[in-house]
Amino acid sequence: MIKDMIPGFELFQPTEIESALELLDRFGEDGWALAGGYDSLDWFKNRGKHPEAVIDLQGLAELNRIVEIPNGIEIGALTTLTEIENNPTIRERFGLLAEAASKVASPQIRNAGTLGGNLCQDARCWYYRYGVSCYRAGGNTCYASAPEALNREHAIFGVNRCVAVTPSDTAVALVALDAEMVIRNSGGERIINAEDFFMEPSSDITRMTVLEPSELLTAIRVPNTWIDADFYFEKVTDRNSWDFALVSIASAIKNSDGQINDARIVCGAVQCIPRRLENVEAMIRGRVQDENTAAQAGALAVQNAEPLNYNHFKIPLMENLVKRAVRG
Secondary structure: OOOOOOOOOEEEOOOOHHHHHHHHHHHHHHEEEEOOOHHHHHHHHHHOOOOOEEEEOOOOHHHOOEEEEOOEEEEEOOOEHHHHHHOHHHHHHOHHHHHHHHOOOOHHHHHHOEHHHHHOOOOOOHHHHOOOOOHHHOOOOOHHHOOOOOOOOOOOOOOEOEOOOOOOHHHHHHHHOOOEEEEEEOOEEEEEEHHHOEOOOOOOOOOOEOOOOOOEEEEEEEEHHHOOOEEEEEEEOOOOOOOOOOEEEEEEEEEEOOEEEEEEEEEEOOOOOOEEOHHHHHHHOOOEOOHHHHHHHHHHHOOOOOOOOOOOOHHHHHHHHHHHHHHO
């Protein structure tokens, strides 16, 4: 379970992306890419993960930037959450992301924590985090789904052996903004939609994202598609800071004369991946933006939810968050 010391490892501090990728190639699953370090160092200590090599990415200056691109902005994966929260361009055009970044943990953590690190966090499940041999850790059971388990923070949708949820606050905002992830390895680059970046347990229960051991998330591209939309972000937690979401929501809604023309609505902390509510989006398109539409959207959003023993409260909570987002 909880350990009181971090095992030894070999530390590398490359200053060029090519060098970092070569190291990730060389060490494979025995290597560990370190961004801000807040999630990583906990893993080394608490779960007893023993990487042979840690590749510290802080020297990769080109991954810490926010630049204009032809159809939006590109944010380097090592850009801190504080920079994203305070950047004038992001605040003006992509306020949804700025708001989500401002709700991560505490100001001290946001000063060093990076966007890439926030997106690539591993599961926060109590059982997995502290060393039991569950499905995600290579075992043959899910301790969090047992009747007597501590599972109030866990999933109410998409359960497939593992009931852990995505811990990232920025993930829901980027999926709502239809962002793209830029992923590199020594052989080249691939770009995938933010919505497809996160891994369902049914696809690979050992990973939270599609990143392979030899790959690096280098940038996030946010298109201008939704800059004229009305944004809504809300994160419900037990405490105002230093806490993960019980349920969160991010929405971008385009409307004119009180009628909804288009929408993207995403919930966090209800499924292993950010849960995009495509059925709700389809239902509200063309509808008047009023209380009736909001009520129907909330009810539709929680259909087919399957709560565990101690997280039934997430159903009315999620329903109400969807109502607020649709009301605007």
